[in-house]
Amino acid sequence: MLELAGLSMRYDMGGRPVSALDAIDLACPAGSLTTVVGRSGCGKTTLLRLIAGLQRPSAGEVRGRPDRIGYVFQEPRLMPWLKVHENVAFGLSQSLPATTRHARVSEMLEQVGLTAFADAYPSALSGGMASRVAIARALAPQPDLLLMDEPFAALDAFTRRSLQAELVQLWQQRRPTVLFITHDVEEAVLLGERVVQFSAGRLVGTHGVDLPYPRDPTDPDLLHHRRAVLARLLQDPHSQDARP
Amino acid sequence: MLELAGLSMRYDMGGRPVSALDAIDLACPAGSLTTVVGRSGCGKTTLLRLIAGLQRPSAGEVRGRPDRIGYVFQEPRLMPWLKVHENVAFGLSQSLPATTRHARVSEMLEQVGLTAFADAYPSALSGGMASRVAIARALAPQPDLLLMDEPFAALDAFTRRSLQAELVQLWQQRRPTVLFITHDVEEAVLLGERVVQFSAGRLVGTHGVDLPYPRDPTDPDLLHHRRAVLARLLQDPHSQDARP
């Protein structure tokens, strides 16, 4: 189980302290799927970075971090010197047999719909295509913990739907622990077993979505959850520019 | 009036030609607000780049391009060596008096809710904050043509709503010609006088939205338009990986 205990992160901005995360306690049971929502600048990305161990918290700690982590960053972060298929293969262990690596890459490219661009360099990709390569790269090693920072933000409705469905399918099959940041409340309730809401660096609410998977986006129950989360979000009193 | 005549763009990808835009004819009357939707990789960004004159079309031409263009790129593209307020001021003519420049920057920062971060460097911004700086930079010079490539994709629902409202207000006041790419169909019908749909490099449909501004997102008429556009989008037979 992944546990965050009193996790805090303060930045120094020209002498002025900016509190990006403030004493977060959160437990994510192995195999759970949590979606995270919150206003721009409320600390969501910081949360994932601390969980991934990319930076040290100012206080508190992360317990039970698994070894194999897949991270879809908020930007695609592709290696410009690698072709699409090499970027997807990037996270695969070098000790895997070449045929396995090759098969995994093909499968992932198929899933994100970029088989035809396997040999392209990132500079020849559109914004949404680059995002999809980044998603494929994070999923390819079959990680035990999947951290996704607005992975579908740059995708059209259609592509988004199909990747949402694939994510759920993959999660049901292999049961990684997933933390999924999104600005789309519909997406948050469609995917998450629970939706946690952040505001100004604090965890201000958890909303369970007790519906079976796979879920139907048009399910009225889902719409109900959606309204509930949205209502709380729009009540969020913190406006980030008023904060520091 | 901005006119696109037979606009085509072909890329060469390792010898294989990729047709990103195919004989686009489109007229945007001065002061019109057009939203653009279409699958990932269908050529939307390429369209804006050609209109802005950032690259030469393989065929066809762009007529009536005004001098003052504001462009919100798909990525924030902030200058890492400039502070937030300097980034916002970047596009302002050097010949403006310093007080005007200063006032404009303050006003824009206020509108995107980043007044408190005026002195921060881009590296200290969250993803959504960076997007907002990029929006402020494009709006500050009060351009006659505003090209926006998924400007609100990285923003939460609340911030997005308020920026949508501000954009409409600004457009009604100063009447720039606007081309606005979005993946969010709700946003497309909320903002656009018309919604043009692209598919695999072709302009496949135009949908007029004859509702008065400012529009109410919960207006049932809007919902009606939304469904119509969405239906056509989901029918789009082209999957970009099958294309080249």
Added chain:
Amino acid sequence: MLADGTLVRHTAVSLARAMAGFLLAVMVALPLAVLLSLAPRPRRLLEPLLEFLRQIPPLALIPLLVLWLGIGEAQKLGVVALTCFFPVFLGTLGGLAQVDRKLVEVGRVCGLAQSALVSRIILPAAMPSIVTGLRISLGFSWRALVGAELIAASEGLGYLIVDAQNMARTDVVLVGVVVIGLLGMLVDRLTRMALHRAMPWLPRDGGADA
């Protein structure tokens, strides 16, 4: 040497020569690199010549330099400048080639003129590589001193060293070497500090910190 002020005099002369030669090189190399990187046609004409010159040992050119520049200060600055020129030139060219075109495009849609693109986007973005070129050149400005002060010099650390070598005064050679080393370090450090003060966003050469 310290007591009678000769060392100070030699040092001052060499400092002036190294700095003047370095600045001369920078003042030509930097604008030229910018110009050539923007203008493909002059570049195609000039580059082969520069590439040729780049390989030539300055010591081989000393007779030529004497012919063109005489045996006075000009010849000495010439040797230093010739040595300093190419690191700045190549560093700048390399830096310019690495500039993120996406940022340049931002300037272009803002309607910036070519000169503004250069001063407001291209140069700041290329600055880290330019600084590397400057630092390499700065080091070579000291290294060039012995060659520069080989002929018709009666002052300077390079002269001091050569003279001491001729007089079999190893101790004096060592003093010269140490002074050059320390002075070079000092100038390098000051230059870096000044550059970082002027451009606080520059990487601190602190390594990739992976």
Added chain:
Amino acid sequence: MLADGTLVRHTAVSLARAMAGFLLAVMVALPLAVLLSLAPRPRRLLEPLLEFLRQIPPLALIPLLVLWLGIGEAQKLGVVALTCFFPVFLGTLGGLAQVDRKLVEVGRVCGLAQSALVSRIILPAAMPSIVTGLRISLGFSWRALVGAELIAASEGLGYLIVDAQNMARTDVVLVGVVVIGLLGMLVDRLTRMALHRAMPWLPRDGGADA
């Protein structure tokens, strides 16, 4: 000279010296720069020494080099390597400092070991600056030849030039200069072609093309 093959012999000897000295310098400078950029403590110890050495004119060190390396091939390679070392070293350090940390983080979450981070992310990302350093050094490997072949050489283009200078044979000096220039250009071009073939993503030094 052409007819009796002397020029070919001098050229072959110098080519071998320049390349060997250059490769020697690269083989030390590149790993050392990587190492120091990753390890702050050794860096703090070694850097002042390197910074000191970086300023010293190799001509001032010739007696010392004779003492340490003798008067054979080692001393000649030493002079070339000493000249080539720092451009590669600083170019690599500068390139490493510029590496996009965001890409390095991708490797870290993939659980890459330090060595894999270096080989799979940091070096490829720093490559453009490293190439600039390599090219500067390559040029200096030719420039160092005169200094290297000043002592106890009986072959080589540097020797040819110095000897011709002493013998007032300006025509021979010119031949040596031209051969060095052309050969240097050729080697530079071949090196760039090889690097671009191995790393097709490298910028072509084509300038910012604004």
Added chain:
Amino acid sequence: APARPRSIRVTYVTAPFNVPLIVMRANGYLQEAFAPLDIAVETPVITSGAAQFQAIAAGAIDIASVLGDTSAIIGRANGVDLKVIGAFSRSPRAFAIMTRADGPDSIEALRGRTVGGPKGTTLNQLLAAALAARRMRLADVNYLNMDLAAARAALLAGQIDAATLAGADAMAVTAAGGRIITTAEGVTSPMSVIAVRGAFLAEHPDLVRRYLGAHARALAFLRDQPARALDIAAAEQKLSPEDARTMWPWYDFSPAISAADLRNLEACQHFLVSAGMLQKTIDIEKDLLASVPA
């Protein structure tokens, strides 16, 4: 006549032990000679003979106050516009083939050994002549080209077996326990000369005469106050007074070129040709030497 120059340039070379030149500058004789004409005198230091004739060829130097005999001949034969107007010094005892204490003790013992020294100079000629006297040739030793400082360093570092040295480098080797295998005395007759740019001599013989006048004053000072002259020279060259006194008798500074000098210059040219360093020869007397018209 061509207009008077605003300044003239005369090289200044102190090594190996150029006492008259040192005295001439220290006592300001040159300035005194040209001040009445309002001509400034510059005395740039150019030690290497090759650099001196290159500077003359470039028109950057008017008078080379001390030029080795070999350099003068090589330069002139290769078309440099220079004329020798007098002798500066003869000093066979100042040039030597040296070795370490444990090194080869005779010329014969040099066979197959490594010898370092500056190629194309008087010292090269010394080695060749010393070998020839023992029926050996330069090819019988491993002769490496290096300047004096490097040769001294290489000898002391054990990198070479012998070195041809002069002046301070020779003293340093002696001080470090090295030995002299032979000096040039009885082997060759090394000399240095005063050379002027040909065009300068043709246009301004009066200025050249003034220069020679100043040189003569310095020689007179040497004759009248040898102790003072030695002190001045020792200070300028940073030599100990003892070393200066040791070297003093080795030098003959009389300026007139004698018949013997002429023969020596011809022998020098012969050596250069036979060693393959000179392809064209000159008539020493007609092409190289020049008298200064009154």
